[in-house]
Amino acid sequence: MLEVExxxxxxxxxxxxxxxxxxxxxxxxxxxxxxxxxGKTTLINAIAGLHSIEAGxxxxxxxxxxxxxxxxxxxxxxxxxxxxxxxxxxxxxxxxLELGSYRRxxxxxxxxxxxxxxxxxxxxxxxxxxxxxxxxxxxxxxxxIGRALMAQPxxxxxxxxxxxxxxxxxxxxxxxxxxxxxxxxxxxxxxxxAALALEIAARAYVLEEGRIAAEGRPEALLAQADIRRAYxx
Amino acid sequence: xxxxxxxxxxxxxxxxxxxxFFGPPAFYESFLYLVFHWIVLAVSWNxxxxxxxxxxxxxxxxxxxxxxxxxxxxxxxxxxxxxTLPLAALVAAVFGIALxxxxxxxxxxxxxxxxxxxxAVTFVLATIVLNTPIDGGPGLYLSAVPLPAxxxxxxxxxxxxxxxxxxxxxxxxxxxxxxxxxxGLFAIHDDEDVAEVLGVxxxxxxxxxxxxxxxxxxxxxxxxxxxxxxxxVGETFSIAVPLNVVLMSVLGGSRHWFGPAVGAAAVTxxxxxxxxxxxxxxxxxxxxxxxxxxxxxxPEGIFGELIGALKRRRVPAMPPIDAAGLPAPAAWPGKPEGxxxxxxRGLCKAFRGVQALAGVDxxxxxxxxxxLVGPNxxxxxxxxxxxxxxxxxxxxxxxxxxxxxxxxxxxxxxRTGIARTYQIPRPFAHLSVLENVALPAMFGRDAQARADxxxxxxxxxxxxxxxxxxxxxxxxxxxxxxxxxxLARALASRPxxxxxxxxxxxxxHAEIDDAIRLIRExxxxxxxxxxxxxxxRAVMELTDRIVVLSYGRVIAEGDPRxxxxxxxxxxxxxGKPRA
Numbered sequence: 065m066l067e068v069e070x071x072x073x074x075x076x077x078x079x080x081x082x083x084x085x086x087x088x089x090x091x092x093x094x095x096x097x098x099x100x101x102x103g104k105t106t107l108i109n110a111i112a113g114l115h116s117i118e119a120g121x122x123x124x125x126x127x128x129x130x131x132x133x134x135x136x137x138x139x140x141x142x143x144x145x146x147x148x149x150x151x152x153x154x155x156x157x158x159x160x161l162e163l164g165s166y167r168r169x170x171x172x173x174x175x176x177x178x179x180x181x182x183x184x185x186x187x188x189x190x191x192x193x194x195x196x197x198x199x200x201x202x203x204x205x206x207x208x209i210g211r212a213l214m215a216q217p218x219x220x221x222x223x224x225x226x227x228x229x230x231x232x233x234x235x236x237x238x239x240x241x242x243x244x245x246x247x248x249x250x251x252x253x254x255x256x257x258a259a260l261a262l263e264i265a266a267r268a269y270v271l272e273e274g275r276i277a278a279e280g281r282p283e284a285l286l287a288q289a290d291i292r293r294a295y296x297x
Numbered sequence: 298x299x300x301x302x303x304x305x306x307x308x309x310x311x312x313x314x315x316x317x318f319f320g321p322p323a324f325y326e327s328f329l330y331l332v333f334h335w336i337v338l339a340v341s342w343n344x345x346x347x348x349x350x351x352x353x354x355x356x357x358x359x360x361x362x363x364x365x366x367x368x369x370x371x372x373x374x375x376x377x378x379x380x381t382l383p384l385a386a387l388v389a390a391v392f393g394i395a396l397x398x399x400x401x402x403x404x405x406x407x408x409x410x411x412x413x414x415x416x417a418v419t420f421v422l423a424t425i426v427l428n429t430p431i432d433g434g435p436g437l438y439l440s441a442v443p444l445p446a447x448x449x450x451x452x453x454x455x456x457x458x459x460x461x462x463x464x465x466x467x468x469x470x471x472x473x474x475x476x477x478x479x480x481g482l483f484a485i486h487d488d489e490d491v492a493e494v495l496g497v498x499x500x501x502x503x504x505x506x507x508x509x510x511x512x513x514x515x516x517x518x519x520x521x522x523x524x525x526x527x528x529x530v531g532e533t534f535s536i537a538v539p540l541n542v543v544l545m546s547v548l549g550g551s552r553h554w555f556g557p558a559v560g561a562a563a564v565t566x567x568x569x570x571x572x573x574x575x576x577x578x579x580x581x582x583x584x585x586x587x588x589x590x591x592x593x594x595x596p597e598g599i600f601g602e603l604i605g606a607l608k609r610r611r612v613p614a615m616p617p618i619d620a621a622g623l624p625a626p627a628a629w630p631g632k633p634e635g636x637x638x639x640x641x642r643g644l645c646k647a648f649r650g651v652q653a654l655a656g657v658d659x660x661x662x663x664x665x666x667x668x669l670v671g672p673n674x675x676x677x678x679x680x681x682x683x684x685x686x687x688x689x690x691x692x693x694x695x696x697x698x699x700x701x702x703x704x705x706x707x708x709x710x711x712r713t714g715i716a717r718t719y720q721i722p723r724p725f726a727h728l729s730v731l732e733n734v735a736l737p738a739m740f741g742r743d744a745q746a747r748a749d750x751x752x753x754x755x756x757x758x759x760x761x762x763x764x765x766x767x768x769x770x771x772x773x774x775x776x777x778x779x780x781x782x783x784l785a786r787a788l789a790s791r792p793x794x795x796x797x798x799x800x801x802x803x804x805x806h807a808e809i810d811d812a813i814r815l816i817r818e819x820x821x822x823x824x825x826x827x828x829x830x831x832x833x834r835a836v837m838e839l840t841d842r843i844v845v846l847s848y849g850r851v852i853a854e855g856d857p858r859x860x861x862x863x864x865x866x867x868x869x870x871x872g873k874p875r876a
Binding site: 099100101105187191194199200202231232233234236256258293294 | 648649651653670671672673674675678679720721773775776777778799802803804805806807808831833869870871872873
C-alpha cells in the first residue's frame with residue numbers, strides 16, 4: 065500500500081535520512097525502531113508530507129505522493145500523531161477532535177468516531193469543553209491520538225504514541241492500535257518502547273544513522289543479539 | 298574588548314565632531330542631525346523592544362513627553378535649553394516606568410496587546426496635552442529660546458548635540474546587550490516564564506530597559522523641539538514616529554545594538570535621496586519597495602545577516618573540556634542526609650474548575666531520589682510547577698530549608714537552589730546551546746560572571762554528552778538532545794534540589810541506561826532529586842522512595858517495590874502488576 069523508495073531528506077547540508085526504503089502492505093502493522101537521532105521522526109514526517117523529499121519516491125497504492133500539496137495527504141487517508149502533540153491549544157477538546165475528522169470521508173462518521181475515542185480515553189469525555197491547552201501532558205498525548213483516529217485513516221502514522229503516558233494508558237493505547245489495525249487500517253509505528261511495539265508489529269525496520277540497518281519479522285530481529293541488547297536490554 | 302570599543306567610540310566622536318569646522322553647507326549638517334535623531338530613537342526603542350521582544354508602538358509618546366518638557370520649560374519657565382534636556386529624559390523615563398509598573402505585572406499583556414496598549418497611551422497623552430494648558434491647541438513656539446553656541450553655526454550645534462546623544466545611546470545599548478541585563482532581556486524574548494524560573498528577575502529587568510529606552514527618547518524629543526522650533530500635538534504624537542522606529546530596527550536587525558543604527562541611517566538616507574526631488578510620490582513607493590525586498594530576503598535585518606555570516610565563517614575552536622573538573626552541585630555542609638529538605642503542606646491548585654492539587658502533603662529528604670508517579674493528569678507536573686514558582690498555589694505551604702516558598706517569586710526560588718526541567722523542552726530558541734546552559738549559572742545561586750558561567754556550562758555540556766553541539770541553536774537538536782539540554786541547563790545553577798519532569802521518556806533501552814548513570818552521578822555529587830517518570834524501569838532502578846499521586850492527592854508512598862504492588866496503585870496507574 066505504502067511504498068517509500070530510497071528517499072533522502074536533509075536539514076541544511078547534512079542528510080537526516082538517505083536511501084531509505086520501506087513498505088507497508090494493506091492492513092499491515094509495521095514498526096520502526098532505532099536510537100534517538102537516527103531519523104525516525106524525519107521519516108514519518110516525510111511520509112505525512114510535513115517534510116519535502118529531495119530524492120526518491122513516495123507512493124500510496126501506486127500513486128505518487130511527492131508532488132502533492134501538504135493538505136492533500138490528509139484527503140488521501142493518511143493521518144499522523146506527530147512528535148510534540150501539536151494540538152490547537154486554544155480550542156476545546158471537542159473542537160480538536162472534530163477538526164481531526166475534517167476530511168470528507170470522515171465527516172459522516174464523526175459522531176461515532178467521537179464516541180469511540182471517548183471510550184478509549186474516558187478522561188477526554190470529561191474534558192470535552194475544556195481548552196486543549198489546559199490538559200496535562202499525558203492527556204494531551206491522548207487527544208493527539210484521538211484526533212488522528214477521528215480522521216478514519218487508511219494509513220495511520222504514529223510517532224511515539226506512548227510518550228508521557230502512564231503505564232495503564234500505554235497498554236490501552238496499544239490495544240487500540242491493534243484493534244484499529246485488525247479493522248483493516250495500515251499502521252506505521254515509531255516507538256521507543258520496543259518491547260511493546262515489536263509484540264504487536266507484523267514486520268519491523270531498524271533505522272540507524274539515517275539508514276535502514278535491518279528489517280524483518282520481530283522474532284527474527286530479536287534473535288540478533290546486538291538488536292536485542294540495544295532495544296530490549 | 299571594552300577598552301578597544303571605547304577607543305573606537307572616541308575616535309568616531311572626535312572625527313565626526315570635526316566635520317562642522319570644515320564649514321560644510323548648513324543643509325548637510327541638518328540632514329546628518331536627522332540621521333542621528335533617528336539613530337537615537339531606533340536604538341533606544343531596541344533596548345526594550347528588540348532585546349526583550351516587547352514591541353512598543355508607544356515610542357512617540359515618550360519622545361513627545363520629552364519634546365513638550367523642553368518646550369514648556371524653555372518657553373514658560375525660562376529654563377535654559379540645555380538644562381531642560383536632563384529633565385526631558387527624567388519625565389519620559391518616569392512616565393515609562395510608571396506605565397511599565399502596571400503593564401509588566403499582567404502576563405496576559407504580552408505580544409500584540411502590549412503593542413496596542415502602548416499605542417493607545419500615545420493617543421491618551423496627546424489628548425491630555427492638547428486639552429490642558431501644556432499646549433491648549435495652538436502649539437508652542439521656541440523661536441525666542443536662545444540656542445547655546447556649541448558649534449560655529451546653529452545647524453552645526455544641532456549636528457553636535459545629535460552626534461553626542463547618538464554616541465551615548467549606542468554606548469548604552471552596547472553595554473546593556475553585554476551585561477546581565479541584556480542576557481536576561483534576550484532570554485525574556487524567547488521564553489519569559491522559563492527565564493523567570495531560571496533566576497532572571499524579569500519584572501525588574503523589563504522596567505529597567507523600558508526606563509532607559511524612554512529616557513533616551515525623551516532627550517531626543519527635547520533636542521528635536523528646539524530643532525523644529527514649533528511644537529504641535531498633531532506632529533509630535535503621530536503614528537509616524539513608532540512606525541519609522543520599528544521599521545528601522547527590523548530593517549537593520551533588532552538582535553544587535555548596532556542594527557537599528559544601520560536601519561535608521563539607511564531609511565533616512567533613502568527617504569532623502571528619493572523624496573527630495575520632484576518625484577516625491579514615486580520616491581516613497583520606491584522606498585517601500587526596497588524595504589519589502591530587504592525584509593523578504595534578509596529576515597534578520599541588514600546588519601543582523603552580516604554579523605550572522607561573519608560568525609558562521611569563523612566558528613571558534615573549542616579547547617577540550619575536562620568533565621572531571623565538574624563543580625559539585627550545592628551541598629549543605631554539616632547537615633545530615635535523611636532530614637526533610639522540602640516539605641509541602643496542604644498544597645492546593647485549581648485550573649478552571651479542575652482541581653489539579655487537592656491538598657498534597659509531601660516530604661523530600663536530603664540526599665534522596667524521590668520518584669513521583671501517578672496517572673496522567675494526577676498533578677505531578679503541577680506539583681513541580683508550583684514548587685518551582687511557575688504557578689502560585691491557591692493555598693498551602695512549601696517549606697524549603699525551613700523557608701516558605703509559596704509566595705516567593707520564581708526567580709527568588711531559583712536562587713534558593715531549586716532547578717527544574719520541562720516535560721516538553723523549552724530552550725531559548727535564539728540562544729546557542731552554550732548560552733542556554735550558561736544563563737542559569739549567571740542567574741542562579743552563585744550569580745557567576747559570564748566567562749565563568751560559560752566555562753561551567755561547557756563542563757555540563759560535556760557531562761550530558763552535548764559538547765559537540767555547544768555552538769548550535771536548540772532547533773538543530775533532536776528530541777533526545779533537547780531533553781539533555783534541559784538537564785544541563787537545570788544542573789548549571791548547581792541546584793541543591795533538582796526537579797526532573799520526564800527526562801527518560803522517548804529514550805531507547807540503551808539510552809535509558811546512560812541516563813540512569815547520569816542521574817546517579819548527579820546524586821553522588823550531593824544533589825537531592827525529585828523525578829516524575831512513567832518509565833517504570835528507571836523509577837525502580839533509581840528511586841529510594843516513591844510517592845503516588847491520583848486526582849491531586851497522595852494515595853501511596855514508601856519503598857518502590859512495596860508501593861508498586863499495592864492494589865490501588867496497580868488499578869489507578871499500572872494497569873497490570875509490575876516489578
